[in-house]
Amino acid sequence: MRLFTAAQTRAMDGVAIDAGIPAFSLMELAGAGAAAEVRERWPVAGRQVLVACGPGNNGGDGFVIARHLANAGAYVQVLRIGPGKKMTPEAALNLRILHNLALPVFDVPDFEVLGHLVPWFDEADILVDALFGVGLDRAPDGLFAEVIRLFNESPGLRVALDVPSGLDSDCGQPLGETVRADLTVTFGAPKIGLYTSPGFEWCGETVVVDISWPAAAEPEGPGVFLLSDARIQDLLPRRRRSAHKGNFGHVLHWAGSPGKAGAAILAAEASLSMGSGLVTVLCEAGMLPIFMQRFTEIMCEAVSPPDRPVPELGAILAACEGRSVLSIGPGLPVDAACGKLIHELVRKCPIPMVIDASALTLLASRPDTLKKAKVPVIITPHPGEFSRLTGLDTATIQKERVGQARKLATRLGVFVVLKGARTVIAGPDGSVAINPTGNPGMATAGSGDVLTGLVASLLGQGLPPMEAACCAAFLHGRAGDLASQEKGEAVIRATDLLDALPSALASLEL
Structure with a gap:
């Protein structure tokens, strides 16, 4: 299995969009696929699910998985961490869908509001990390770092979307506070940092969801591969029936x-x-x-x-x-x-x-x-x-x-x-x-x-x-x-x- 850098996956995403696949469709495939992976492993009907969303496309993926898990009977609560930040059009549209469906979405602008919500982290059966994707290149700070800490202290199951927030997806190094996931659902293609050391220790089980990137989007040249x-x-040599030790x-x-x-x-x-x-x-x-x-x-x-x-x-x-x-x-x-x-x-x-x-x-x-x-x-x-x-x-x-x-x-x-x-x-x-x-x-x-x-x-x-x-x-x-x-x-x-x-x-x- 070939593994990819963050830059390569962004380029492949761009090829898909240039080919006419709408970014909104890619986000839908990602969130729906992640929901399917969660449901395959754990029952969700009647379970408490807490989804923490950042301002970027990873947060948009979180809005999509929240909708699909709610449709499957889960009691879903969505937290928008740092709501003042500008969202991408696709994430904003998926947020609007949640509002239209009257699904509970709560803005968390500061530590004071987050403090009132701490019991929700403890009570959640499943927590979904949709804070940061592959673009993160610095340690999470402020409100985001505190949310990650609350994730890791929760007794619930932790699911990371694309990459555990706080993890460098290229080299697998924690940049600071990092979500320790039980399941990581990565989108489009596997990322190097999820499989090398020490990154794999933060991911739990890792699964790749196909989001319809064209095969032609894969970069040429020497790559990084995971052995299987x-x-x-x-690769291993086979022995001919007529072989002798000199062979x-x-x-x-x-x-x-x-x-x-x-x-x-x-x-x-x-x-x-x-x-x-x-x-x-x-x-x-x-x-x-x-x-x-x-x-x-x-x-x-x-x-x-x-x-x-x-x-x-x-x-x-x-x-x-x-x-x-x-x-x-x-x-x-x-x-x-x-x-x-x-x-x-x-x-x-x-x-x-x-x-x-x-x-x-x-x-x-x-x-x-x-x-x-x-x-x-x-x-x-x-x-x-x-x-x-x-x-x-x-x-x-x-x-x-x-x-x-x-x-x-x-x-x-x-x-x-x-x-x-x-x-x-x-x-x-x-x-x-x-x-x-x-x-x-x-x-x-x-x-x-x-x-x-x-x-x-x-x-x-x-x-x-x-x-x-x-x-x-x-x-x-x-x-x-x-x-x-x-x-x-x-x-x-x-x-x-x-x-x-x-x-x-x-x-x-x-």
Whole structure:
């Protein structure tokens, strides 16, 4: 599903109007569709419904839903917040219809009047937020901020029209006081901020209502997409009946060091579990006994003697011959010698690379090295590693995850998997995907190493880099969700993700 910015949705609305669809008709479709979504979920006959309307078109949508819910038997009260502000012609016409039908509409010009109405918020079974739409670019203040606070304190069900008031519909950041909705009914097209982090937490369930925008109104060029079961089903590779292990890639992991063998083990086992035909861990000779005691199906290859934890570049390049993909980073030492080798390896590696963990930290001194790679590169930073690569603080990154991931991908010419709630995957062409799977229980040691192994496996099996990253992120999160259902979020371990991966794949009904 493609997601859109506020500017894009306003442009699509304009295309519809220019095509001859009246703005009044668009408003009617929006409000009527929202009413239908409410009625589909909850009984409304005989229920108390409070609709708070702002002065713009979002308020007009509120007038329409109020009429339809009243027609369905609800006891509806409409509040016009800040009634002195000029309304659009379409909103004014819908207000006049409410007056003609003798439906109760109350003007709320100031705090004194609002104070008398506080019990209405507490008594409402359903509250409809029609204060602000996608055009909001500042924190709600004054009377509007107080209405939002009363909404959030009410025990009733909260429904937001188009966007929860107070939420930035592009980046998903609360601008100030923000409605915390149980249901968000968005109009025409889904907005990015409703699906990325932290915006999705304010929306409750989100549903899109068709308001008859022409298909031709959709903008061209790279877009932002929300991953889904159906999309991942289409992308994942199928196995021919005549296939053999050589058809499914040979993944190399240069990973692990004394005290950090677990990172390499998790990454390698994730690659094997994801279907790689062959998996080899490259390590110093002193690590071989540790790995060989653990591995059965996975191979190990020493690329340096025990007294030299950092191998020669030639040893790594030689190991790449005939292999499909190289993953570097999990559990590697963070020192100058290793950093020098990683910068050289990025420039000369002959096979696609997946870079994570320590390798990203070591590349942060000269991230432009990534521009010199001769092969596709996927990097999988968490916000801290992303901060080191860009020089931005994590708060800035988290405020605009989609935009920042896209900027880094296009600047360095790599594929970026920005980990965290609603992981963002960005390609060097500007395309972006948001992953809806996963949960806070996955914020645990080794979880990222598992993701690295999944990405490397799918890349080695022949998926294009963007598709490999998207499938890996989605399945990683789905495995975490299944592990959470079985054990609870607080006790998930990275090995639980490996155990749940077969069920995650089975959930897609491949």
